[in-house]
Amino acid sequence: MNNQFLLDNKNIIITGASSGIGKQCAISCSQRGANVILVARNEERLKQTFLQIQPGSNLYYSLNITNYNALEKIIEESVDRLGKIDGFIHSAGIEMTLPLKMMKPEYYEKLFSTNVISGFEIAKILSKKKYSNNDASFVFIASIMGILGQSGKVGYCSSKGALIAGIKAMALELANKNIRVNCISPAIVETEMTKKLFENMAKQTKESIAKMHPLGFGKPEDVANACIYLLSDASRWITGTNMIVDGGYSAH
Amino acid sequence: MKIADFLNELKETLEIDDVGLNEETNLKELEEYDSLSVLSIIAMIDENFGKRISGQNFQSITTIGSLMELIGMENFE
Numbered sequence: 001m002n003n004q005f006l007l008d009n010k011n012i013i014i015t016g017a018s019s020g021i022g023k024q025c026a027i028s029c030s031q032r033g034a035n036v037i038l039v040a041r042n043e044e045r046l047k048q049t050f051l052q053i054q055p056g057s058n059l060y061y062s063l064n065i066t067n068y069n070a071l072e073k074i075i076e077e078s079v080d081r082l083g084k085i086d087g088f089i090h091s092a093g094i095e096m097t098l099p100l101k102m103m104k105p106e107y108y109e110k111l112f113s114t115n116v117i118s119g120f121e122i123a124k125i126l127s128k129k130k131y132s133n134n135d136a137s138f139v140f141i142a143s144i145m146g147i148l149g150q151s152g153k154v155g156y157c158s159s160k161g162a163l164i165a166g167i168k169a170m171a172l173e174l175a176n177k178n179i180r181v182n183c184i185s186p187a188i189v190e191t192e193m194t195k196k197l198f199e200n201m202a203k204q205t206k207e208s209i210a211k212m213h214p215l216g217f218g219k220p221e222d223v224a225n226a227c228i229y230l231l232s233d234a235s236r237w238i239t240g241t242n243m244i245v246d247g248g249y250s251a252h
Numbered sequence: 253m254k255i256a257d258f259l260n261e262l263k264e265t266l267e268i269d270d271v272g273l274n275e276e277t278n279l280k281e282l283e284e285y286d287s288l289s290v291l292s293i294i295a296m297i298d299e300n301f302g303k304r305i306s307g308q309n310f311q312s313i314t315t316i317g318s319l320m321e322l323i324g325m326e327n328f329e
Contacts, residue, residue: 099288101294151288200307
């Protein structure tokens with residue numbers, strides 16, 4: 001395999017690393033030779049993920065990432081221990097399905113603080129010279145829902161759309177440091193989060209959603225593989241894009 | 253919660269103006285009932301009773317009385 005597709009000795013920080021897509025990204029990145037720094041709220045699950053990654057120079061931090069003031073400290077400590085950061089995956093995210101009339105300001109704030117602001121804050125900190133290498137790559141896990149609408153998802157869709165819009169500005173701003181910034185927009189991937197989502201749905205609704213995915217629902221690996229590409233040197237000319245990984249969902 | 257208050261909450265959630273609701277009313281036969289209104293009712297119950305009802309549980313609901321049983325009759329006076 002061409003070495004450009006590997007992540008040998010790259011230091012990669014991953015939020016939402018204890019479950020779903022984030023967890024798979026941690027496992028897949030470490031299999032490709034990266035040192036990973038896992039960040040998530042749930043310490044128990046985080047430890048379990050930590051046991052599943054390749055042994056090596058890895059770290060984990062149990063932290064609520066909306067506690068913005070605590071972010072720089074863990075990045076500083078990671079850089080002290082492993083060296084400068086080469087990659088960042090923002091996979092932490094919460095989902096909410098609620099009709100517009102039941103939405104409240106605090107629900108939007110909750111969605112945006114986890115899905116968007118915490119990721120942008122980490123990118124801000126990492127963009128400092130002392131914390132990241134010149135050719136670093138940031139990847140935000142957005143969603144196909146950031147482009148397409150769905151009833152009951154005004155909050156979720158707008159938060160993911162904010163990522164897709166925000167990374168373009170960020171890509172332009174950080175290009176002079178050779179830092180690349182991209183999004184990945186998956187459709188429905190089989191994770192704990194979507195399992196919960198389906199529990200709240202009638203069987204018919206679930207079946208009709210399944211039909212909208214020509215290649216079926218995705219697996220966390222499908223998204224992790226796209227992440228690896230965007231973090232690797234093979235994608236050195238790609239920035240400011242939103243890579244759609246949706247099994248054909250948006251081809252309709 | 254008083255049953256009359258609960259019926260009013262339901263009317264407000266479903267935006268029903270002129271139909272009278274009672275415990276015998278079949279929710280699923282109401283014109284205003286659809287998959288999104290289920291989410292609204294679930295949110296309303298969560299807010300008023302601190303109880304999360306899953307969409308799957310909701311499938312067994314027919315009348316407002318059966319919804320009240322799912323919430324727990326001890327919550328009503």
